Amino acid sequence: MGKKYIFINSLILFFSLLIFLLISVYTLSDLNSKNTDNMIRNYLSIAESIYDGNNMEEVANKIHSSNPDVRVTFISASDGMVLYDTSSPSSENHLDRYEIKNIGEIAYRFSSTTNIKMCYIAGYDSDSNVYIRLSIPESSITAIVNSFTYYGIAAIIILSTISFTFIYFASKKIVKPLKNEVNKLSKITNLELTYNGDDVVELSSQIESVRRLIDSNIKSIKAESAKLNYIIENMNSGIIIISGNGNIILVNSLALSILNRKKEDLENKSYVYGFVDLKITDQIQKAINEDVKFSTTYTALDKTYAINISSLYANFVMSGKKAGVAIFINDITEQKMLEKVKLDFFANASHELKSPLTSIIGYQQMISEGIINNESEIRDATLKTIKEATRMNQIIIEMLELSKLEMTPNIEKKELSIANACESVLESYEIMIKNKNLEIIKDYSDFNVLINLDDLYHLIKNLIENAIKYNVSNGKIYIIIDSDKKTLSIKDTGIGISNENKNRIFERFYRVDKAKSKELGGTGLGLAIVKHICLNNNLDISVESSINEGSIFTVKFN
Numbered sequence: 001m002g003k004k005y006i007f008i009n010s011l012i013l014f015f016s017l018l019i020f021l022l023i024s025v026y027t028l029s030d031l032n033s034k035n036t037d038n039m040i041r042n043y044l045s046i047a048e049s050i051y052d053g054n055n056m057e058e059v060a061n062k063i064h065s066s067n068p069d070v071r072v073t074f075i076s077a078s079d080g081m082v083l084y085d086t087s088s089p090s091s092e093n094h095l096d097r098y099e100i101k102n103i104g105e106i107a108y109r110f111s112s113t114t115n116i117k118m119c120y121i122a123g124y125d126s127d128s129n130v131y132i133r134l135s136i137p138e139s140s141i142t143a144i145v146n147s148f149t150y151y152g153i154a155a156i157i158i159l160s161t162i163s164f165t166f167i168y169f170a171s172k173k174i175v176k177p178l179k180n181e182v183n184k185l186s187k188i189t190n191l192e193l194t195y196n197g198d199d200v201v202e203l204s205s206q207i208e209s210v211r212r213l214i215d216s217n218i219k220s221i222k223a224e225s226a227k228l229n230y231i232i233e234n235m236n237s238g239i240i241i242i243s244g245n246g247n248i249i250l251v252n253s254l255a256l257s258i259l260n261r262k263k264e265d266l267e268n269k270s271y272v273y274g275f276v277d278l279k280i281t282d283q284i285q286k287a288i289n290e291d292v293k294f295s296t297t298y299t300a301l302d303k304t305y306a307i308n309i310s311s312l313y314a315n316f317v318m319s320g321k322k323a324g325v326a327i328f329i330n331d332i333t334e335q336k337m338l339e340k341v342k343l344d345f346f347a348n349a350s351h352e353l354k355s356p357l358t359s360i361i362g363y364q365q366m367i368s369e370g371i372i373n374n375e376s377e378i379r380d381a382t383l384k385t386i387k388e389a390t391r392m393n394q395i396i397i398e399m400l401e402l403s404k405l406e407m408t409p410n411i412e413k414k415e416l417s418i419a420n421a422c423e424s425v426l427e428s429y430e431i432m433i434k435n436k437n438l439e440i441i442k443d444y445s446d447f448n449v450l451i452n453l454d455d456l457y458h459l460i461k462n463l464i465e466n467a468i469k470y471n472v473s474n475g476k477i478y479i480i481i482d483s484d485k486k487t488l489s490i491k492d493t494g495i496g497i498s499n500e501n502k503n504r505i506f507e508r509f510y511r512v513d514k515a516k517s518k519e520l521g522g523t524g525l526g527l528a529i530v531k532h533i534c535l536n537n538n539l540d541i542s543v544e545s546s547i548n549e550g551s552i553f554t555v556k557f558n
């Protein structure tokens with residue numbers, strides 16, 4: 001508390017006590033006057049009642065004997081001279097005295113003979129033409145009151161000084177621990193708090209600055225934690241943090257959905273509630289006991305996950321010497337599937353290339369070993385060799401095309417007309433169409449699309465080629481361009497595709513009838529290329545088909 005406040009406080013105390021003292025003194029004095037007034041009036045009425053015009057001395061003695069302080073004076077009303085007095089009589093004329101002029105009224109004044117403040121009252125006896133005057137010292141209480149006042153003021157001064165000193169030292173004692181706390185806060189908060197323990201206002205303003213700092217720190221901690229939480233919740237990995245005592249202290253939503261658990265089932269529970277796989281729980285326990293890292297896989301609901309388990313030596317998770325554990329779970333189903341697709345692709349590609357190569361080697365060996373020796377057989381074997389080599393070439397061209405589409409999608413795009421692209425494809429298949437005697441029915445409501453030229457050409461080429469290849473002789477091909485729906489449909493009246501095969505025809509090297517496809521020069525890669533072009537250009541492709549009635553492939557452009 002500041003000295004100023006303690007001083008003001010002591011002043012207030014001083015004046016309060018003083019006012020109290022003054023009120024007490026006034027009340028006492030007033031009471032005293034009233035008592036004196038009553039007393040002197042009583043004596044006057046007694047004196048008047050016993051005065052018979054001649055017994056001045058008797059009256060005076062009676063009154064004086066009952067109260068020696070009362071002075072009784074008889075004054076002649078004709079000349080104002082004192083006729084009888086219980087004290088030494090004055091020779092002055094008393095007729096001008098207030099109490100003589102105002103019979104029955106009280107007068108206070110200092111006596112010229114005693115020099116004491118006296119209370120006077122007088123009565124008049126008309127029979128004897130005499131005034132009976134009584135006087136009495138104001139009272140001995142006055143002296144008490146006076147000394148009460150003096151001692152009171154002294155006591156007030158002493159009390160105020162004691163109070164000032166007490167409050168001063170007490171406040172010092174009270175604020176000392178506050179000062180220490182403020183100094184500690186100063187160190188923690190790096191704020192320049194220079195509280196010297198003298199002023200409460202200063203202390204409160206310093207506490208206010210610390211409060212504001214703490215407030216803003218709490219806000220930024222909350223913002224940081226919200227940010228961290230957002231990142232953790234939106235990561236592509238499942239995250240689980242386990243403390244050194246084996247309890248899960250953090251688990252994000254992705255980890256919960258992978259483990260198919262609710263937050264309340266895992267949070268603050270032992271890690272064994274999270275994993276049923278003994279290999280994983282063993283690895284977690286090892287990571288708690290020693291500094292290790294494990295990578296393992298976990299399969300659930302047709303999905304494969306990579307699980308990385310590692311010891312975490314951070315204060316917020318350690319329990320004594322036991323480390324916490326950080327677990328990251330990543331969905332690698334697609335990666336695994338791609339690996340499988342690649343392996344299948346290599347196996348299929350080798351197989352596809354092996355059979356024409358075996359035929360070529362076979363024919364050439366027969367010629368070189370003279371097994372085939374006449375000209376027409378050699379010609380026949382050579383033609384077959386060329387056919388197989390062409391097939392191999394076609395497979396390799398389409399494989400390269402597919403891998404090119406996978407590696408680097410064509411980015412050079414132009415506004416192209418669908419009808420123009422269809423016309424140019426039809427032109428290149430003119431002979432095949434004639435050979436099969438197919439009728440082409442065009443229903444063009446043309447529109448432009450922003451697409452790469454090669455992509456658009458290969459897309460339409462593969463669909464039209466299949467519509468020709470898998471059509472019946474004298475069949476029909478409908479080419480429908482719908483500018484409203486932004487679709488291109490290629491419909492044939494061919495052999496059709498069964499429902500179960502419909503889902504697989506877009507796979508690489510998949511053919512419904514391998515022998516027929518081979519005979520028609522198919523590679524099993526055409527629709528895989530179509531699917532890839534659609535994927536790269538964000539297009540939808542759908543197929544409807546009925547066995548022996550035909551198929552309709554529809555591409556929806558954006």
Ligand code: ADP
Nearest residue numbers: 466470505511512513517522523524525526527
């Ligand atoms: P392919 O080179 O064998 O034609 P594709 O990838 O183009 O390879 O087609 C895969 C398979 O889908 C074909 O082998 C064929 O069995 C079937 N198919 C494709 N288009 C049609 C169609 N229009 N009518 C019937 N079957 C088709």
